[in-house]
Amino acid sequence: MAEVLVYVDHVDGAVRKPTLELLTLARRIGEPVAVALGNGAADTAAALAEHGAVKVLTNDSAEFADYLVVPKVDALQAAYEAVSPAAVLVPSSAEGKEIAARLAVRIKSGIITDAVDLEAGDEGPVATQSAFAASFTTKSRITQGTPVITVKPNSAAVEAAPAAGAVEALAVSFSDAATGTKVVARTPRESTGRPELTEAAIVVSGGRGVNGAENFAIIEALADSLGAAVGASRAAVDAGWYPHSNQVGQTGKSVSPQLYIASGISGAIQHRAGMQTSKTIVAINKDAEAPIFDLVDYGVVGDLFEVVPQLTEEVNTRKG
Amino acid sequence: MSLRIVVCVKYVPDATGDRHFTDDLTVDRDDVDGLLSELDEYAVEQALQIADEADDAEITVLTVGPEDAKDALRKALSMGADKAVHVEDDDLHGTDVMGTSLVLAKAIEKTGYDLVIAGMASTDGTMGVLPAILAERLGVPQVTLLSEVSVEGGPNGTVKGRRDGDTASEQLEAALPAVVSVTDQSGEARYPSFKGIMAAKKKPVESLDLDDLDIEAEEVGLEGAWTKVDEATERPARTAGTIVKDEGAGGKQLAEFLAGQKFI
Ligand SMILES: Cc1cc2nc3c(=O)[nH]c(=O)nc-3n(C[C@H](O)[C@H](O)[C@H](O)COP(=O)(O)OP(=O)(O)OC[C@H]3O[C@@H](n4cnc5c(N)ncnc54)[C@H](O)[C@@H]3O)c2cc1C
Numbered sequence A: 001m002a003e004v005l006v007y008v009d010h011v012d013g014a015v016r017k018p019t020l021e022l023l024t025l026a027r028r029i030g031e032p033v034a035v036a037l038g039n040g041a042a043d044t045a046a047a048l049a050e051h052g053a054v055k056v057l058t059n060d061s062a063e064f065a066d067y068l069v070v071p072k073v074d075a076l077q078a079a080y081e082a083v084s085p086a087a088v089l090v091p092s093s094a095e096g097k098e099i100a101a102r103l104a105v106r107i108k109s110g111i112i113t114d115a116v117d118l119e120a121g122d123e124g125p126v127a128t129q130s131a132f133a134a135s136f137t138t139k140s141r142i143t144q145g146t147p148v149i150t151v152k153p154n155s156a157a158v159e160a161a162p163a164a165g166a167v168e169a170l171a172v173s174f175s176d177a178a179t180g181t182k183v184v185a186r187t188p189r190e191s192t193g194r195p196e197l198t199e200a201a202i203v204v205s206g207g208r209g210v211n212g213a214e215n216f217a218i219i220e221a222l223a224d225s226l227g228a229a230v231g232a233s234r235a236a237v238d239a240g241w242y243p244h245s246n247q248v249g250q251t252g253k254s255v256s257p258q259l260y261i262a263s264g265i266s267g268a269i270q271h272r273a274g275m276q277t278s279k280t281i282v283a284i285n286k287d288a289e290a291p292i293f294d295l296v297d298y299g300v301v302g303d304l305f306e307v308v309p310q311l312t313e314e315v316n317t318r319k320g
Numbered sequence B: 001m002s003l004r005i006v007v008c009v010k011y012v013p014d015a016t017g018d019r020h021f022t023d024d025l026t027v028d029r030d031d032v033d034g035l036l037s038e039l040d041e042y043a044v045e046q047a048l049q050i051a052d053e054a055d056d057a058e059i060t061v062l063t064v065g066p067e068d069a070k071d072a073l074r075k076a077l078s079m080g081a082d083k084a085v086h087v088e089d090d091d092l093h094g095t096d097v098m099g100t101s102l103v104l105a106k107a108i109e110k111t112g113y114d115l116v117i118a119g120m121a122s123t124d125g126t127m128g129v130l131p132a133i134l135a136e137r138l139g140v141p142q143v144t145l146l147s148e149v150s151v152e153g154g155p156n157g158t159v160k161g162r163r164d165g166d167t168a169s170e171q172l173e174a175a176l177p178a179v180v181s182v183t184d185q186s187g188e189a190r191y192p193s194f195k196g197i198m199a200a201k202k203k204p205v206e207s208l209d210l211d212d213l214d215i216e217a218e219e220v221g222l223e224g225a226w227t228k229v230d231e232a233t234e235r236p237a238r239t240a241g242t243i244v245k246d247e248g249a250g251g252k253q254l255a256e257f258l259a260g261q262k263f264i
């Protein structure tokens, strides 16, 4: 069976969930061969093997952390040349997309970004994407070269599918371009202990209606009662009430959870672009005319300062 | 020596309009008014600020797009850019990111540059990969997705910036020439002044076609694209949900709904 390269997103060896989802999709096309780079690369093998990786190519050179993007492109290209895969799949993070795009140029392949589903087809993999703020769904193919496809989080279920997962060292000779952009300092984001926004099954978001940084405690309390991630509209982020890393929408994160709860958010097109594909949508807004209500499965017209704490209390009571 | 900045700007259908695909499954550019992609306004703004800081700088705004794309160039010129280049050719219809990046790279080389600045993503295609591809094609460093950017030392100097990523915030540095992209966190874009709008009318707009760039028609357009859209379907409108007015028990009612859906 043809092999499919899967680029591994991990933090010091801990594989992030979107990569495990990629393995599920990769198995529809062929045998997944994973590529893990940087500190802790070899530690990813157990998790990858458990989810279907037949092989794990690793390289933990310091270049990956010291310089931006290009060393990873060099390594992925080395893996591509070693394996001659039927497709290359990369998680759709900002960095993942850049790595994939540069690889595609080098190997003269077309690229599809932000796929939300992937299936084998007669003429190569068929990718499903959302367009125009998720108001359209498209199906596309790559017609030139080896398909390079980036896939969004929550596009497939994580499935156990034990495979060999044999670790092999990947030999990489870095290009002149590799050291072009130096990372002179790095400040890791502090963990909040809550689920990752793009990976969470439930997202609770607050907007301008939350009316102040201190009031986000109400949103966080609801999120914690449900084990959810916290999101924010750009209005709330621009006001300085919540970090940009939590922004949902066109220029923030795009999320597709089982449940999305919007409080004090009007539902502007740029916000919808990042949450419209959520399975169940709930909104709390005091304006019955707010466009967010066009999307909801359940909406409460009311003051979020009344409704949200009552909901939190009720959730906590029911959980016992 | 003057610092030569090229800003890549895209002309896109207004995101707040009712956007559609045409019969050949390309973006319908007739039904909805077009404008300078809002995310590229941030690129123009940072170019203007970098030029202000430099001893001597010249900003060229560059677009690949249909006749109407001149509007996007005019807007950028009225914000304060010095001149414009418009690559326009009937054979460009339906070009994908690989083709567009090829055309942009050739046009940038022809124009001459020390620094290329792009937006974080176009508001219609929303791929966000073109700046990285440009860096690959031009063979210069990529310093992308910056929320803060500055240039030191003129045309042979250094570009520095902050990239706020998923897991960390990074300080980046590269020697010029380089390709930069900036996010909407980089600072609000200015509005064109009346004076700026008047001045823009007299600024030069150079038109280039594929011949001028030594690009064959087969390399671009719908036929030259390396990806193919087979199907585009409008997402069915979400079925109308239940909407209740809070009369004091709204939170409890909502909890009941969530429990019914097994979320609690
Ligand atoms: C290029 C571009 C990119 C953008 N990217 C994004 C993006 O990524 N994400 C994003 O979110 N936006 C984005 N925006 C901004 C977007 O257009 C909207 O301005 C923004 O989403 C509005 O946020 P909001 O809904 O919180 O605020 P508003 O639109 O002001 O809505 C606030 C809502 O809260 C309600 N409210 C107020 N008080 C209460 C209360 N006590 N109880 C209940 N309800 C209350 C109001 O009725 C209102 O509906 C972008 C815009 C542009 C131009």
Ligand SMILES: Nc1ncnc2c1ncn2[C@@H]1O[C@H](COP(=O)(O)O)[C@@H](O)[C@H]1O
Binding pocket: B008, B009, B010, B011, B037, B039, B040, B043, B062, B063, B064, B065, B097, B100, B104, B117, B118, B119, B120, B121, B122, B123, B125, B126, B127, B128, B129, B130, B131
């Ligand atoms: N046709 C175009 N003409 C000029 N610049 C473009 C064009 N398409 C994309 N760009 C630039 O590339 C950036 C990212 O675009 P994209 O990768 O298509 O999302 C945009 O913000 C623009 O700066």
